[in-house]
Amino acid sequence: xxxxxxxxxxxxxxxxxxxxxxxxxxxxxxxxxxxxxxxxxxxxxxxxxxxxxxxxxxxxxxxxxxxxxxxxxxxxxxxxxxxxxxxxxxxxxxxxxxxxxxxxxxxxxxxxxxxxxxxxxxxxxxxxxxxxxxxxxxxxxxxxxxxxxxxxxxxxxxxxxxxxxxxxxxxxxxxxxxxxxxxxxx
Numbered sequence: 001x002x003x004x005x006x007x008x009x010x011x012x013x014x015x016x017x018x019x020x021x022x023x024x025x026x027x028x029x030x031x032x033x034x035x036x037x038x039x040x041x042x043x044x045x046x047x048x049x050x051x052x053x054x055x056x057x058x059x060x061x062x063x064x065x066x067x068x069x070x071x072x073x074x075x076x077x078x079x080x081x082x083x084x085x086x087x088x089x090x091x092x093x094x095x096x097x098x099x100x101x102x103x104x105x106x107x108x109x110x111x112x113x114x115x116x117x118x119x120x121x122x123x124x125x126x127x128x129x130x131x132x133x134x135x136x137x138x139x140x141x142x143x144x145x146x147x148x149x150x151x152x153x154x155x156x157x158x159x160x161x162x163x164x165x166x167x168x169x170x171x172x173x174x175x176x177x178x179x180x181x182x183x184x185x186x
Contacts, residue, residue: 003084003087032058050064080135095175125175
C-alpha cells in the first residue's frame with residue numbers, strides 16, 4: 001500500500017463567510033475538524049495549508065503559500081512541496097460531507113498519474129482529490145504563467161478522472177462546501 005499524506009486546504013480568504021471558514025461551527029464541530037477526522041483515517045501525516053498561525057493549535061505542520069494571491073493552486077503547490085509522501089489527499093476545509101467511500105474510490109485508482117479527481121457528469125472536484133508530487137513542476141509552471149484556475153491545471157496534468165456518480169446519487173451534498181452563513185442552515 002502506498003503511504004498517503006493529507007493536505008487540508010484552509011488558506012482561503014473567507015470573504016463571503018465574514019470569518020475564517022475553517023473555524024465556523026457546524027453541528028457541534030468546526031468545519032476543519034470534519035476534514036481532519038476524515039484525513040486522519042487515511043493518511044500517515046497531515047499538513048494544513050494556510051497563511052495564518054491560527055492553525056498551529058491543531059498539532060499539524062502549517063504551510064503558508066510560497067506564491068501569494070493565486071488561490072488554491074498556491075496552497076496545493078506549497079503543501080505538496082513539503083509533503084513527505086508522493087500521494088497526498090487534498091481536502092478543502094469547508095467540505096464536511098466528503099465520505100470515506102469517496103476517498104477509498106480515489107485511492108483504489110492510484111497509478112501513474114499526477115492527480116486523481118472525482119467526477120460525475122460534466123463536473124469534477126479538484127479540491128477533494130489525490131495529488132502526486134510528480135505534478136510539482138507543472139503546478140509551478142502554471143503559477144508562473146499566472147494560470148491559477150484549477151480546471152485548467154488538472155487538464156495540463158496527467159489526470160485520472162474517477163466516476164463517482166453513484167456516490168453523488170447516494171449523497172447529493174457530498175461535495176457541498178460552505179461559503180456564506182446561509183450555507184450553514186439545513
